[in-house]
Amino acid sequence: MASPPITPWSDEELRSKVGQLFIVGLHGHVASEDIKTLIRTHKVGAVILFLRNVDSATQLLQLTNSLQETARKAGHKQGLFIAVDQENGLVTRIKSPVAAQLPGSMALGATGDAENAYKIASATAETLKSFGINANYAPIADVNSEPKNPVIGVRSPSDNPETVGRFVSAQVRGLSEGGVIPCVKHFPGHGDTAVDSHYGLPVITKTRAQLDACELVPFRRALAEGVDSVMTAHIALPGIGDPTLSDDHPSKKVPASLNPDAIKILREEMKYNGMIVSDCLEMDGVRATFGTEKGAVMALKAGTDCVMICHTMSAQVGAIEQVTAAVKSGELSLDAIQASVARVEALKSKYVSNAPIPISTLADCQARNAKQDSLASAVYAKSTTVVRSVAGSFPIPSDSTKKIVFISPGKKPAGGGAVESGEEKTREPYTPSTYIDLLRLHDPRVVDVRFHDGIPLSPEDEKHVAEADIVIFATRNASLSPYQKNYGLSLGKMFGDKLIVIATCDPYDFLEEMDEIRNYITIYEPTIPAFKSAVDIIFGVTKPLGSLPVGTLPTKYDIMPLSKSDDDVLHLWNLWQTILPKWPMELKRLAKSLRQEHGHHFIHEAGFVMSFFFSIEGINHGKITAVGVLPKYRGKGLGTALIAKAREALTEQGQLKSLQIGSVFPRYWPGVPIDFTQETKNFFLHRGFRKPVEPTARDFYRNITGEIAPPDILARVAKLPLKFVPWSPGLYDECIAKQRANFKNIGWVEAYERLASVNQHHEALVAIDPTTNAQLGWTLMCSPSAVVLDDFAFINLLPSKNKTGLIGCVGVDKEARGKGVGLALLVKAIENMKERGVEGVMIDWVTIRGFYELLGFEVAWEYESCEW
Ligand SMILES: CC(C)(COP(=O)(O)OP(=O)(O)OC[C@H]1O[C@@H](n2cnc3c(N)ncnc32)[C@H](O)[C@@H]1OP(=O)(O)O)[C@@H](O)C(=O)NCCC(=O)NCCS
Structure with missing residues (x-):
């Protein structure tokens, strides 16, 4: 049996490197022995926190401080990434009163102004930093293009890819300027699936062109703007791989998070060099298909930098061991591991400090939350949307004597089931019991009726409903919950204009039922302050300002x-x-x-x-x-x-x-x-065009009515043992063949061919070795009548106007370079053009520096490249 390749690193070094590529979750409110072992022994470099890890402000800061202390004492070179999914709105891991409740993405989208997204992201960063959290797995860059989507819904700002891009960009800026690492997720887009990857492997059957037109748009923009990290999703996309493979080929079923073709889009097409992290490998999209441990190896092999395992110690340790073994066996490339570690280190030096944060700094916590509460309430007021209303139905005057009944779905009294991993499920079809308190602030007599799937209302509640003058009906994702939907429609029949429906989460509940539900308000998240802003509108405290960020037809242009x-x-x-x-x-x-x-x-x-x-x-x-x-x-x-x-x-x-x-x-x-x-x-x-780092291109210009070149250059040119002759039909074949072999520039050879095709060979110049008669160099030396100049849109804007000529496509044969042939071609070309009445010369598209300047050329226009 062949012995496995030996890594150039000691076991200790290897462990440190592999550990840096893991993001792990822990249980409880203090640093458990498990997490300490992961940090100390396995050198894990990143921790993700959940709601289950947050109890109070002091506890949270003590937890992050003690995690960093563990890393420091264990000899980590840099601090830990401490991350959270603080998307706000529906997915808020650090809740009130520890932090202010801030609006989530769709509420932001409904304000129509991305500046609100920036402000809320800045506030989020301020809070996270104060608790020692330096990374946020937000914002969501998924386009909510599938109304039935159980995963994304209101976590996305809109169903319009460009709008999503605009809001994502603002959120990224707010987080990173606030010192917290943003992470756009879930690449390549989780918006068009009806399966939640927590519980299965969703498949998006779109073609690559469809993905380009929708899902990839916000990612492309965020990446072009240099977002620090991106999270890949457990979604299979058969449309992105090799189109020649059959539909049942295994590679068509691999989730993007483990699929090299998906990572290639990021690295090769979008030229992204930031950190790529996987979504949690304990989600069923991977756990139930490939297994968490094997998934970790596959993800890294596909080109992911860091893998996330949130819940189970045995899976975390198992995956670390399998990855270490894969590095030792050569299955994972050393270079790739090193490159990923380098990305982690670079990001840590930009954002991460492991210095303890004094608990005394929490004294500011309340003031900060109060400030953020008022920012949030201003934004909620701008987002809450009256989709439609019948005049006179509301606002309800403060002195109204009408009987108001508030009906909302309640948590089922029996059962309820275990809450997975300490997190609330985001799709629970019931609303908070405290909504009624907000209504009673305006009218203490409002009657609270909770209804449940399959359980009839009590006779007393039935009586209240029958006697109601106004019914306010709150729903939560009724479009996916038939009992809510049916009850709402029956209330619509009974109460007509006297029914006011508030969709507290997805806005789709009664979007289309215009006849049945005539007063329809959407708030985009079941949070208390979002609901309050709807109540404020119903009682006339504020005017509605939001507009639906979904379901509106995109403007169709007659192009x-x-x-x-x-x-x-x-x-x-x-x-x-x-x-x-x-x-x-x-x-x-x-x-x-x-x-x-x-x-x-x-x-x-x-x-x-x-x-x-x-x-x-x-x-x-x-x-x-x-x-x-x-x-x-x-x-x-x-x-x-x-x-x-x-x-x-x-x-x-x-x-x-x-x-x-x-x-x-x-x-x-x-x-x-x-x-x-x-x-x-x-x-x-x-729009996702990148700005490459290459030098700018320049167009040069010089007036040639005076001297042709400085005397020292003229003397050098005179000494060259070369012949310079205008190009001619006899020189055609050799010129074209050599140019093709030498230069790959688009259009370069074509320019010479075009001159030849109209018998304008004399508009180019050739340098010839008189001893061998071999052609060594060429340049265009076009007068205004040369056919090639028709193509130069702006040449006549230069000072010599329609007496401007062009030098371009200057090339010297490989063997003859570095001997002054190029410079001589220029001098001779200028001489020739001057003789033909040209007064100024443009040199086209120059990327080299200091060459044309020798002859007194100056920059006329300068350009930066911009590539998709
Ligand atoms: C560059 C140019 C073509 C853009 O045209 P435009 O019609 O304004 O482009 P759009 O409306 O699609 O996009 C412009 C901005 O408006 C935003 N926008 C578009 N629709 C919006 C809406 N309904 N609500 C809010 N913002 C909106 C876009 O998101 C975009 O902002 P962003 O880049 O921050 O995302 C135009 O400014 C122009 O003609 N400039 C002069 C010519 C020029 O220099 N051209 C380049 C030569 S190659």
Whole structure:
């Protein structure tokens, strides 16, 4: 038997590294012996807290301090990640009175203003930090596109992917600026499933294109904006892997959290280099399919950095042992483990301190909670939504003598079942018993009636209901709970305009029953302050301000493919001139580029998008050249819709290797001009286009009416034993062959071919070795009449206007580089162009520094690249 590969690390080092990749949960209110063993012996680097770990403010801070102390004493180089799922709203692990109750994502979505999301996330960070919690597994970036979804529902801000992206971005910013690590979850999107991955493995059968258009949108934006971490979900997505595999192939059934194809989307396509964590591997989506321990190895092997096991010590230790064994056997790559450890360490140095937080700091706790309560109540007031109402039904005047009966679903008196892992279930179909107190603050006589599935009302309650002048009926997810739904509909029949329904969780309960339920209010979470804001509206204390963040039809824009008719071209030109006044276009030039065959352009009454598709040696590229919307129509989603149209059209041509903002031929901007407003740059970033770290590209310009080059350079050029001749048909084959072999730039060789095709060889220059007659270098030296210049949208905006020539596509054969051939080509090209009446020269798309400057060229325009 072959002996297993030996790691370069000692057992102690290996244990420390593996431990850093685990996130574990504990039971109880103090650091248990189990968690201490995990931290001391197994060097576990991250702990997740639940409701079961929170009793009071002092206890919580003592717990986190003692966890950090254990790590410190056990010799951990850095402190622990101490994390929680404080999504707020429905999923609030640290509850009032320990922390203020803050609104969850859908309540935030209903305010329509992402600034509220930022403020609430900042408040969350302030609270978490005060308790020594440095990571939050929030916000939810899932799009709630499936109303029947039992997992996400109101935990997502909306069913519109762009809106989700906007709110997620604000929440991420609020948390990270507040010193808490945000984590967007559940990649690649848990919104369109009817199965909860706690209890089974959901399958999303969408195609990759559908995922791109919906689920991936908020993740792409958060990642482009550099979110620190992302959590993967236990959801199978057969649409993301190899399309040639049969439907029953095992890899189609692997949850994303364990699937290398899913991680590849993050690492390779989205170029994400932050920390990837898995959702809890004790959820049935993994536990019941592959097993928690094996799941840990599979997740790390797939490219996840950290795995989470929340509940059971034996599973936690078992998984650590299996991962350690997999590193020793070579099943898990040392490089990958090292890279994950490095990501953990980098994030810890940014956010984690293991210094104890003095208990005395909790003196501020009450004041902070009071401040946050008032922030929250202002936001709840902006979110609570009157979906529809009949005039006169409410507000109820304070001196009303009418009999008000409040009916709500109660917890079933018998049974109830064990509460799993100390957590409340978020889908319980009953509402808090304290709602009545809020109503009685306005009218102490309000009658409280609780109803239950399968249990008839008592005769006394029946009598109250029969005598009611106004019924306020609270539901909780009635669209999934037939007894609530049916009872609500029967109340609707009985009371008509006198029935006011409050959906306390998902807003779908009676969204469609407009005739039966005429007064319908949605509050998006069954929390006390959310319900209070509905009561305030019913009794006229506040006016309704929220609007439904789901179920509203997205704005449909009448966007058409550009027909290339004179009318369409003229319309686009008119839009261009108004939208981009600093970059005026000649109509003829624009028309010519719009009519090129590889163009995919779209037009709307108030906006346009231009894009081009290229395929070079079988590799496809898309360029979104320009997008514009008339100022008065901006901020309403038209720009987003135009970009989406262009992307769709380009992807339909074939799978794209790259999609960039910019253009090659026709040549508008190589990327995004750096002096575009930040708002415009953000527009692309927020749509998921990344800003690569490469150097900017520059267009250079120089007036050539004076000297051709400084004397020392002219002298150097004169000494070169080379011949410089205008290109000619006889030089065609060698030139093209060598260029193809040397340079892969899109459009480069094509530019030479285009000159040749119209017999304009003399618009390029060739350097030749006179002894061998071999061609060594080439450059375009185009006068304004060269065909290639038709493609340069902005060349005539330079100071020499229509006497501007172009030097571009300068290339020197590999063997001849570093000997001054390039510089000489430039000098000779300028000489030749000057002789032909050119007054200024543009050099196109330069990424190298310090070369063209030698000849006195200066930067005319500068661009940053922007890639999807
Ligand atoms: C860049 C440009 C095309 C964007 O067009 P737009 O129609 O305003 O784009 P959208 O409305 O889709 O998106 C703009 C913002 O409005 C927001 N928005 C859209 N609909 C919204 C709504 N119903 N409620 C609130 N915000 C909304 C978007 O979310 C986005 O904000 P975000 O980026 O923070 O998420 C436009 O500003 C423009 O023409 N600029 C000048 C031309 C230019 O420089 N073009 C680039 C050349 S390549």
